[in-house]
Amino acid sequence: MSIRIALAQINTTVGDLEGNAARVLGSCRRAREAGADLAVFPELTTTGYPPEDLLFKDHFIGGNLKSLVTIARQVRGITAVVGFVDRGAKGELYNAAAVIADGGVKSVYHKQALPNYSVFDEKRYFSPGKRTGLFSLKGRRFAVNICEDIWVDGGIFKAQSDAGAGIILNISSSPYESGKRAERLKLIARRARETGAVIVYVNLVGGQDELVFDGASLVADERGRFIAAGAQFREDLVLVNIPVNAGVALPKPLEETAEMYEAVLLGTRDYIRKNGFKKVLIGLSGGIDSALVAAIAVDAVGKENVVCISMPTRFNAKATRDDARRLAKNLGVTFHEIPIEPVVGAFLGTLKDYFRGTSSGLAEENLQARIRGNLLMAFSNKFGWLLLTTGNKSEMATGYCTLYGDMSGGYAVIKDIFKTKVYALSEYINARAGKAVIPRSIITRAPSAELKAGQKDQDSLPPYPVLDDLLGLYVEGHCSLDVMGKACGDMKMAKKVVELVDKSEYKRRQAPPGVKISKRAFGKDWRLPLTNRYKAAR
Secondary structure: OOEEEEEEEOOOOOOOHHHHHHHHHHHHHHHHHOOOOEEEOOOOOOOOOOOHHHHHOHHHHHHHHHHHHHHHHHOOOOEEEEEEEEEOOOOOEEEEEEEEEOOEEEEEEEOOOOOOOOOOOHHHOOOOOOOOOEEEEOOEEEEEEEHHHHHOOOOHHHHHHHOOOOEEEEEEOOEOOOOHHHHHHHHHHHHHHHHOOEEEEEEOEEEEOOEEEEEOOEEEOOOOOEEEEOOEOOOEEEEEEEOOOOOOOOOOOOOHHHHHHHHHHHHHHHHHHHOOOOOEEEEOOOOHHHHHHHHHHHHHHOHHHEEEEEOOOOOOOHHHHHHHHHHHHHHOOEEEEOOOHHHHHHHHHHHHHHHOOOOOOHHHHHHHHHHHHHHHHHHHHHHOOEEEEOOOHHHHHHOOOOOOOOOOOOEEOOOOOOHHHHHHHHHHHHHHHOOOOOOHHHHHOOOOOOOOOOOOHHHOOOOHHHHHHHHHHHHHOOOOHHHHHHHHOOHHHHHHHHHHHHHOHHHHHOOOOEOOOOOOOOOOOOOOOOOOOOOOOO
């Protein structure tokens, strides 16, 4: 007998118990109207993912259980599998999945493999489950497991298959990172062939603080052929009939740069929307980083909700000032130019007696960035706009950024994007638009902080293609100085990069959150001590 399954790839919000329940019920209604017998939802649907230390609040756990009861009472004419937090007899917590039908919860499965690496801290909160997770529907034997369960060789999925499950449902909240989709495809196809079962993988979609969930849900038949797939980076309700006679061609995946753009866009949009902001603010320098952030912001919230402010001094070239104006015009955003040379002069005048006898240097340069940060935060405080910071991963890694200056703000859009990728994304935006939204002069000009006469980034840093390769090895690959030196053929340069990264930890600790797109981003992925005498570049 054929069975119709709906993969409900929804965008939940952490802590929005009522809103998440409404999303579940709306998807169940649409699935039932489409003739589905079963609707499957992502991991921790009721609470949103990851709820982190909200899980220590007993009243939050109670609210999540009440939400599950509310959902269950209204689910009729269809069976649903919904992620929630279950509480044991002794108060222990479980990452759980409820099988709901006919107005009630029919069975519950507890996640067994609790990830405790990278951005995951599930052993901090949850106890591992022991249940098999089997249920029957329309004469078919089903099993349900949760996210990490399917990644562990010889884990619960094998026991479920051995117990006779012909369809295995995996509900997930698997964060996006570059290359992750290809890994999932291989894994799910392999698990299907190993078990001889249909694998239904339902993933969360949406942004949550640093994390982005890309959806891209999948169904593989017993031979490992894909028979259905969900959209990337947007909500979707995927309907699939089992059994089917043949596999289907998967939707063409986004190419690397487009995928990266959609991830950053979704993460930014959801951070703004879910935190209740209407407008965003950007310090527009005329450089490539702020240009990219402004373009992303327009796509995220609309040009009418983006305000850009240029704050030139005598060190800002006419060309960059003109480019800032031209970019703002191209994007259609509100633009203000506030020259800050008089403010800089006032600060330096106040400090001149104390700085007498010293050479002008970083303190004077960074003063300009901090004045800009103060003005931007004044606008943010006055009007309730979210200030988006514009620093990229290359700068965050090496400390080529100013605390309380260009690091000021609430969300760091391109924090996990190396400078070379900033250029690639800018070219992508122009190619997609069929015109130079970001002026060519911004893309081709040598990057500069413009904090002193004739300044160029390359005066202080290696060329960005070389730097980014070295940072990839050290930050994302944990490679030693010897490996880095051999890779670039310049041990002195490699040592300089390692020293820059190591001494800038205190800055990164104070940086705003930003979208994670790599295997190792600065944030939850990166937990180094501030007081630390181990130096890789001795």
